[in-house]
Amino acid sequence: MTAGDIVEYVVKSAIIIVFLLTAFAYMTLYERKLVGRVQVRHGPNRVGPGGLLQPVADGVKLLFKQAITPRGVDFPLYILAPAISVVAALVTFAVIPVGPGGVNLFGYRTDLWLADLDVGVLFVLAMSSLGVYGIVLAGYASNSKYSLLGGLRASAQLISYELSLGLSLVGVLMLTGSLSLNDIVNGQGGTWLGFIPRWYILVQPLAFIIYAISGVAETNRAPFDLVEAEQELVGGYHTEYTGLRFALFFMAEYINMVTISALAATLFLGGWRGPFFGGPWWLLLKIALLLTGYVLLRATLPRLRYDQLMHFGWRVLLPLSLLNIVITAIGIVLLG
Amino acid sequence: MAGLLADLGAFARGFRTTIGHIFRKPVTQQYPDVIPPVQTRFRGRHMLMRYDNGLERCIGCSLCAVICPAEAIYVEAAENSDTARYSPGERYAKRYEINMIRCIYCGYCQEACPTEAIVLGHEYAFSDYTRDGLIYTKDMLLVPDPRQAPATSASAAD
Numbered sequence: 407m408t409a410g411d412i413v414e415y416v417v418k419s420a421i422i423i424v425f426l427l428t429a430f431a432y433m434t435l436y437e438r439k440l441v442g443r444v445q446v447r448h449g450p451n452r453v454g455p456g457g458l459l460q461p462v463a464d465g466v467k468l469l470f471k472q473a474i475t476p477r478g479v480d481f482p483l484y485i486l487a488p489a490i491s492v493v494a495a496l497v498t499f500a501v502i503p504v505g506p507g508g509v510n511l512f513g514y515r516t517d518l519w520l521a522d523l524d525v526g527v528l529f530v531l532a533m534s535s536l537g538v539y540g541i542v543l544a545g546y547a548s549n550s551k552y553s554l555l556g557g558l559r560a561s562a563q564l565i566s567y568e569l570s571l572g573l574s575l576v577g578v579l580m581l582t583g584s585l586s587l588n589d590i591v592n593g594q595g596g597t598w599l600g601f602i603p604r605w606y607i608l609v610q611p612l613a614f615i616i617y618a619i620s621g622v623a624e625t626n627r628a629p630f631d632l633v634e635a636e637q638e639l640v641g642g643y644h645t646e647y648t649g650l651r652f653a654l655f656f657m658a659e660y661i662n663m664v665t666i667s668a669l670a671a672t673l674f675l676g677g678w679r680g681p682f683f684g685g686p687w688w689l690l691l692k693i694a695l696l697l698t699g700y701v702l703l704r705a706t707l708p709r710l711r712y713d714q715l716m717h718f719g720w721r722v723l724l725p726l727s728l729l730n731i732v733i734t735a736i737g738i739v740l741l742g
Numbered sequence: 743m744a745g746l747l748a749d750l751g752a753f754a755r756g757f758r759t760t761i762g763h764i765f766r767k768p769v770t771q772q773y774p775d776v777i778p779p780v781q782t783r784f785r786g787r788h789m790l791m792r793y794d795n796g797l798e799r800c801i802g803c804s805l806c807a808v809i810c811p812a813e814a815i816y817v818e819a820a821e822n823s824d825t826a827r828y829s830p831g832e833r834y835a836k837r838y839e840i841n842m843i844r845c846i847y848c849g850y851c852q853e854a855c856p857t858e859a860i861v862l863g864h865e866y867a868f869s870d871y872t873r874d875g876l877i878y879t880k881d882m883l884l885v886p887d888p889r890q891a892p893a894t895s896a897s898a899a900d
Contacts, residue, residue, distance in 0.1 A: 443764045448772075706760040 418520045422499050430660040431461035437701045444705040471649035476549060479646070483547035488647065488654035491540030495661040498533040501526040502668050503588050505678045505685040518678070518686065519588065526587040527579065530669060531572055534624055537662065538564045541626075541633065541643045544655070548646035556642030559712070560633040563623060566719035567630075571620035573727035577613040577734040578606050578673050591677035603681070607674040612730045614674045616723055618699075621666040623719070625659060628704035632712060667696035785847045785862040788840055790884045793830070798884065799859035800838065801831040806851035806860055814844035815851060831857075838880040843873060 435450065435457065442449025450457035475484065505518030523529050538560060545557015579585060582593040596604050607614045623630040634642030644655045671677060671692035680688035710718065771778055780786070791799045802819025820836035828834035851860050870876050 440764070443768070444760045446763055446766050446769050448768045448770050702757065702760060706756045 414516060415520065422520060423496060426496060426499060426661050426664060429664045430657050431465065433660045433664065433697060434464070435460050436697070440698070440701045441705045468649055468653040473651060474648045476646045478549035480547040483543045487540045487544035487547060488651045490543065491537055491658035492654045494533050494537035494540065495658040495665065498530050498665045499668065501529055501587050502672055503591055503677060504689050507588070522586060522588045525585045527575055527585045534662070535564070535568060537658065540658065544647070545643040550646050552640045552645045553643050556633050556645070560626065560643060563630065563632060563715060566716060567620045567623035567723070570616055570719065570723035570727045571624055573724070573731060574613045574616040574620060575673060576731050577610045580734050580738060581606060581609065587672055591672055591679060594676040595679055603676055603679070605674060605676040610674065610730070610734070612726065614670070616727050616730065617670060617674065619723060621670060622700065622703060625662045625666055627663065627700060629707035629709050630715060631709060632715060663697060663700055664693060667693045667700070670696055780864050780866070784864050785849045787863050787865040787868055788883055789861050789863045790838060790880065791859055791861055792885055792888060794888055796887045796889045797827070798829045798834060799857045800835045801829050801857055802833040802835040803856065805854045805856065809850045809854040811848060811850065812844045812846050814841045815839070835880060838883060840878050840883065842868070842876040842878055
């Protein structure tokens, strides 16, 4: 690895981090705006034109908030927990290809991804599981019953839905024969009959639905937001966090949403591939559409009860994802 | 199977409702930017009216102060003289104060007034930082002289 390679990686990492943080900031605004419109309100519109500077105002406010540390916390873990959440959320994006390889940018030949791991999908799953530690440790270290209950719910929920999430991807992996996200995107190039894109959602619709549902559960979003059920657990695992530490948890949640959406776009919707113009813009458009779905879910559906959550995860999604694998296997054998 | 279809139908109905609502016009009133009109008989901040020739309507009879259930009004009358004439009658209000914190905006004062001197207007946003600042004196309550600023007093009196 030469010095130029290192600079390239640093620059790419910086771009990804800046993109994710901006996406986080404006995702909060977009969500508040859209939920506002669903409830026939305006949403934030006081700061800047149409409320566009609201995320900045929120960020500055959180930055200057007092960092309260409650009595009796396990301090090292208490500090570490939000950091784990954010790092796990940020790192996942590294393997997602945002465009074709070997592009000339400013006279420099580069690939539009940070890392093309042979085990990219596995890496994503590992990192999303690692993010759970942030939540569980936050609940454990906070010395609060609400936080602890939130953390416990998180571990139970994530174990339940991680399985179906992983299994839903197996169908795609069988079709591609590779765990590299780059190969998966390349496997979706071209069209059927000249106009239908060869996206895996068309051959794996069941897998996509299972992935989407598990993805919402993985990010602890409504209707699976039992982890931070305000009405029962005050704030769940982040009850005892204030200021910037709280902001980090918030950041992790929204970045995870972006990453899960980016992954869904990559695995099922052809990634950066699209008609007329390929590359990052298509990926961005697909991510935005999926995030809109996230917000509409939150605006529409009430929260599941705990036993409903467990029932749905183990007795509906898991058998369905196994069934999908069997069907895919039969299909591959029969159709070659 | 029928249960599943019913559930999916419920989902579809839910999303049709939420997505349909996105395209409705928000019902929020943008209050400080767009001030909604009040009813014509709305009882807000008091005004002491004048005749068209600029003389004050108030004759210092203190009927408003007597009828006021909150005892928010204080009137101190004085005799008019030929050199200093404020109202058409014998007397005028030398001091006229309303304690806006005590006032319950019942409108009895304007009903009791024999000369229609005190009227409850449409202004309602006049909070202050001190209690003293909310005791409105005659200078603050009296509408401007119509001979000097006819437009303001006419619109304020409607």
